[in-house]
Amino acid sequence: MTTEMLIAIIITVIGASTPILIAALGELVVEKSGVLNLGVEGMMLIGAVTGFAVTFTTGNPWLGIACAAFAGMASSMIFAFLTLSLSANQVATGLALTIFGTGYSSLFGQAFTGRPITPFRSIFPPELATDPVLRLIFGHSPLVYFSLIMVVAVWWFLTRSRAGLILRAVGENDLSAHSIGYSVIGVRYAAVAFGGAMAGIAGSCFPLLLTPQWAERMTAGRGWIALALVVFAAWRPFRLLAGAYLFGLVMTLELYAKASGGAFSFLPAELWASLPYLATILVLVLISLRRAGHSNAPACLGKPFMPAS
Amino acid sequence: MTIITRRTALKIGGAGLALPLLGSRAFAQDEPLKIGFVNVGPRDDNGWTYGHYVGMQALEEEFGDRIETTFVENVAEGPDCERVLRELAQQGHKLIFATSFGFGDYVIRVAREFPDVIFEHATGYQRSENVGTYNARFHEGRAVIGTIAGHMTETNLIGYIGSFPIPEVNMGINAFTLAAQKVNPDIEVRVVWLSTWNDPAREADAARALIDQGCDILVQHTDGPAALQVAEERGIIGGFGQGADMSAFAPNAHLSAIIDIWGPHYIAATQKVLDGTWESGDSWPGLAEGEVVIGDYNEKIPADVVEAAEAVRLGIIDGSIDPFTGPIVDNTGTERVAEGETIDDAGLWAMDWYVQGVQS
Numbered sequence: 289m290t291t292e293m294l295i296a297i298i299i300t301v302i303g304a305s306t307p308i309l310i311a312a313l314g315e316l317v318v319e320k321s322g323v324l325n326l327g328v329e330g331m332m333l334i335g336a337v338t339g340f341a342v343t344f345t346t347g348n349p350w351l352g353i354a355c356a357a358f359a360g361m362a363s364s365m366i367f368a369f370l371t372l373s374l375s376a377n378q379v380a381t382g383l384a385l386t387i388f389g390t391g392y393s394s395l396f397g398q399a400f401t402g403r404p405i406t407p408f409r410s411i412f413p414p415e416l417a418t419d420p421v422l423r424l425i426f427g428h429s430p431l432v433y434f435s436l437i438m439v440v441a442v443w444w445f446l447t448r449s450r451a452g453l454i455l456r457a458v459g460e461n462d463l464s465a466h467s468i469g470y471s472v473i474g475v476r477y478a479a480v481a482f483g484g485a486m487a488g489i490a491g492s493c494f495p496l497l498l499t500p501q502w503a504e505r506m507t508a509g510r511g512w513i514a515l516a517l518v519v520f521a522a523w524r525p526f527r528l529l530a531g532a533y534l535f536g537l538v539m540t541l542e543l544y545a546k547a548s549g550g551a552f553s554f555l556p557a558e559l560w561a562s563l564p565y566l567a568t569i570l571v572l573v574l575i576s577l578r579r580a581g582h583s584n585a586p587a588c589l590g591k592p593f594m595p596a597s
Numbered sequence: 598m599t600i601i602t603r604r605t606a607l608k609i610g611g612a613g614l615a616l617p618l619l620g621s622r623a624f625a626q627d628e629p630l631k632i633g634f635v636n637v638g639p640r641d642d643n644g645w646t647y648g649h650y651v652g653m654q655a656l657e658e659e660f661g662d663r664i665e666t667t668f669v670e671n672v673a674e675g676p677d678c679e680r681v682l683r684e685l686a687q688q689g690h691k692l693i694f695a696t697s698f699g700f701g702d703y704v705i706r707v708a709r710e711f712p713d714v715i716f717e718h719a720t721g722y723q724r725s726e727n728v729g730t731y732n733a734r735f736h737e738g739r740a741v742i743g744t745i746a747g748h749m750t751e752t753n754l755i756g757y758i759g760s761f762p763i764p765e766v767n768m769g770i771n772a773f774t775l776a777a778q779k780v781n782p783d784i785e786v787r788v789v790w791l792s793t794w795n796d797p798a799r800e801a802d803a804a805r806a807l808i809d810q811g812c813d814i815l816v817q818h819t820d821g822p823a824a825l826q827v828a829e830e831r832g833i834i835g836g837f838g839q840g841a842d843m844s845a846f847a848p849n850a851h852l853s854a855i856i857d858i859w860g861p862h863y864i865a866a867t868q869k870v871l872d873g874t875w876e877s878g879d880s881w882p883g884l885a886e887g888e889v890v891i892g893d894y895n896e897k898i899p900a901d902v903v904e905a906a907e908a909v910r911l912g913i914i915d916g917s918i919d920p921f922t923g924p925i926v927d928n929t930g931t932e933r934v935a936e937g938e939t940i941d942d943a944g945l946w947a948m949d950w951y952v953q954g955v956q957s
Binding site for chain 2: 293296297300303304307394397398401402403404407494498499500501502503504505506507508510539540543544546547548549550551
């Protein structure tokens, strides 16, 4: 295998992993605050259609991403109001949000069928990316750099900042946090809003980064993968990065193996095709090997906050 | 016309259950004939389902208020489709078109319960008293675009993005490869299977993988234009629209398209149902009948290549060319069709092998 090919594979892997990573980072913060939002897929679709519509109409992808983030956040506020203010069941409400997002995006997207946009490529001058190795550094869409910066930012926020400590306290023991004077509901609203914005941006990766068109249900279940990745990564941002890239790698290797016409034939094609599933099983086994009670899940995850005031 | 997505179908289903079976025999002349369409994708997939949607529009134009149509989208190829079919039948639809291969078993099952409802299953092979099948000879179109690809490729490597290895798709791969090899015997076709009809991001990734391995022409048998967009961006020689003209997505890379024209079949079937002369059977027209049409040729295709492609197209129409004329050897080295022989329709429907030069 040549270096060229290796780099081509890596670039495809990064593209495939980026939306999953961004959405999962958002959900990680939401879950750390003790809220389980299963509406990621729906919010991603709303972000995807908004990002496409705004970019198509204005020609400005930055504005498209900003509006996608806003639309994702707005839809997450429906969820927040129902679950946080009205204490509705989080699982049911999250699923409803996914159904809503799917329907809304296909309705809103009807006007944009059959219309391509220019993909949102590298912000660096193309001369920088002529050499394959330099392309690996400078050849990506801004969305890719954004996802990597956010990994560090979320890690720093959760482990090194005071606000992050409060957020974790709310997720681990909402009553204690409440009793020392923190607004549990307020913190959770903010976390859900962040998760919604990230899911919206993740959705906008589909028309802006991966395939410059609007197609109904174009996220094709990646929101659920993002949700699974959060558990898989044990609520740790850097593990999430590794998990998202590992997932992108096994998915992409399967395609390259099939497309290679023999270069990957040291393993049978069926094995390449089953790699994503085998990897999932393997990681689940590794996770469960850890001592019981150490899954690192926030203790209040999914429980409505109802203080006995 | 009513458009129903899978979610609203749930609600309508509830209402449908509450209604008695709308006067099963009593659909008299005055009442419009209710016609249902069950589709695997959304009508804005820019490809396959869109083609059926256009066909339905032609049907409405022809019959006006003598018919009433319902178009159900995003129905999964599984138990869900059985429910949708049953609901349509319960709501008084007397003619139901199921437009995806995977609906077959469910169509047969539901049709048994509703003997006075007529079902037509696209690309299927199972028929009964009230279930007919219809299809288009897409592989004839594949032979035409294969001719273009054979002339145009420089790397002799062609990428083929497949959905599921079912006969319909296999016929396309083989017809394409045979036509390309007739022009250029060194052609190799690499197939990437995706196990989906509609996942644009994955189709695009498959296109990237194929281009990275040196393919300079891409062909897809999935429902959307994602692969063509990658072809456009990477600046390879090109690709082809599938199901509909997709040149809006890739003005440079879109070499031509295989376009399905379903309208005439829908009109003919509806007319027969209205006249009471419908009988179960199989309809499988192709280029000659105009159900499969080749789109405009891209300006960048040299004139002699267009001429060669046209020769194949016209040859298939007048019957002088059969895309599957022997000798055909499969990719394990077994001879499948002897010199001068062709494959009959039953043989085409059982195609589970690939010709020499296909890597799958």
